[in-house]
Amino acid sequence: MNSELMSSLKNTLNIELINAALAKTPTGGNAQQFIWKWVSQNTLHVHHESALDAHYLNRNLHTSWIALGCLIESVSIAAAWQGFTIQTTVQKDLRTVITFTPASTPVPSAQFMSLIKRSTFRGRFEKSEAPNLHELQRQNSDVQVHVSDNLSLSDKMIQFIKSADMYLWLQSKATVSFFREIRFFDPDTTKRGIRSANLGVGVADQIMLYLFSFVPKLLSLIVRIPLLNFSFKQASIRNLKNAHFVLITSSEDDVRHLIEVGRKSMQVWLQLEDQGYSVQPYSTASITLLDARAGHMPPDILEQFRTLFSVTGPEVLAEQFHLKANEKPVWLFRVGKK
Numbered sequence: 001m002n003s004e005l006m007s008s009l010k011n012t013l014n015i016e017l018i019n020a021a022l023a024k025t026p027t028g029g030n031a032q033q034f035i036w037k038w039v040s041q042n043t044l045h046v047h048h049e050s051a052l053d054a055h056y057l058n059r060n061l062h063t064s065w066i067a068l069g070c071l072i073e074s075v076s077i078a079a080a081w082q083g084f085t086i087q088t089t090v091q092k093d094l095r096t097v098i099t100f101t102p103a104s105t106p107v108p109s110a111q112f113m114s115l116i117k118r119s120t121f122r123g124r125f126e127k128s129e130a131p132n133l134h135e136l137q138r139q140n141s142d143v144q145v146h147v148s149d150n151l152s153l154s155d156k157m158i159q160f161i162k163s164a165d166m167y168l169w170l171q172s173k174a175t176v177s178f179f180r181e182i183r184f185f186d187p188d189t190t191k192r193g194i195r196s197a198n199l200g201v202g203v204a205d206q207i208m209l210y211l212f213s214f215v216p217k218l219l220s221l222i223v224r225i226p227l228l229n230f231s232f233k234q235a236s237i238r239n240l241k242n243a244h245f246v247l248i249t250s251s252e253d254d255v256r257h258l259i260e261v262g263r264k265s266m267q268v269w270l271q272l273e274d275q276g277y278s279v280q281p282y283s284t285a286s287i288t289l290l291d292a293r294a295g296h297m298p299p300d301i302l303e304q305f306r307t308l309f310s311v312t313g314p315e316v317l318a319e320q321f322h323l324k325a326n327e328k329p330v331w332l333f334r335v336g337k338k
């Protein structure tokens with residue numbers, strides 16, 4: 001191959017690799033609300049399909065902005081792998097233009113393979129050492145990474161997580177929304193929504209949840225009866241065992257910072273998986289605090305959750321993760337080894 005052809009190939013972006021990264025980027029409830037279109041060999045248009053992201057938990061599009069940050073980081077990793085850098089322009093409606101230029105000093109990123117393998121884990125963890133994210137923690141940024149070892153979890157923190165987990169069952173519109181995103185007994189792993197097999201509960205529980213999916217409001221009512229100790233209620237408690245927690249904080253709540261949170265979270269997620277850890281976002285115990293701070297709690301929120309997300313949660317997370325006064329919790333992850 002002559003050297004001219006070689007260098008022209010080096011300067012050609014492999015669009016299929018970027019498409020693969022886009023297909024693997026996480027979205028809340030697996031809504032896959034971002035639609036993309038290539039308008040030239042080095043320009044990508046991404047738009048946010050609001051009909052797909054209408055989820056009770058996606059208040060003020062907070063979840064979508066964080067997911068957009070994940071998407072931008074995924075694209076950046078796939079571009080870096082090929083020796084390209086990206087420039088992004090993001091509009092208020094989340095419409096995003098991404099352009100690709102060859103990097104002056106290419107830094108091939110090994111993270112691309114990790115991205116293609118990345119997944120959300122919802123099962124049980126074995127005992128493990130806490131992960132080491134020192135490199136990311138050292139970076140001086142408005143968006144910070146904190147790790148809490150399983151052994152140092154306070155009783156208040158455990159109680160907070162358990163209470164936040166009940167949001168999906170007690171807040172009836174959240175329950176309805178949750179059931180809308182579940183695909184019961186569907187083998188297809190690529191479709192929108194979450195397969196019941198990936199919920200981290202056994203088949204008996206999936207059948208029970210399937211039956212309740214026809215009457216979600218009834219579930220919200222009877223789950224309050226303490227004697228009925230549903231096993232899927234127990235699953236959240238079981239899943240706390242051996243889990244370490246990683247919290248991403250931000251100094252501001254505006255969309256630019258939420259995108260940064262998404263980008264940093266993807267780096268955290270991939271580094272954790274590279275170290276052999278599995279990862280699950282815990283949005284009901286974190287993004288809900290952002291909703292509360294920004295004045296976007298649902299109008300029908302039950303008093304117990306209003307207090308949990310606006311008072312108790314911020315206090316507990318600040319204490320557990322030793323947050324500085326200007327650090328606001330945005331996204332929490334449960335982390336451990338299978």
Ligand SMILES: Cc1cc2nc3c(=O)[nH]c(=O)nc-3n(C[C@H](O)[C@H](O)[C@H](O)COP(=O)(O)O)c2cc1C
Nearest residue numbers: 026027028029030063066067119120281282283284
């Ligand atoms: C902003 C955001 C919030 C999410 N919140 C949760 C969550 O609270 N619990 C959870 O299990 N997964 C959560 N996820 C993970 C998605 O459900 C997951 O990425 C999606 O179902 C696709 O599955 P995969 O990550 O295995 O490819 C979240 C993802 C994003 C981007």
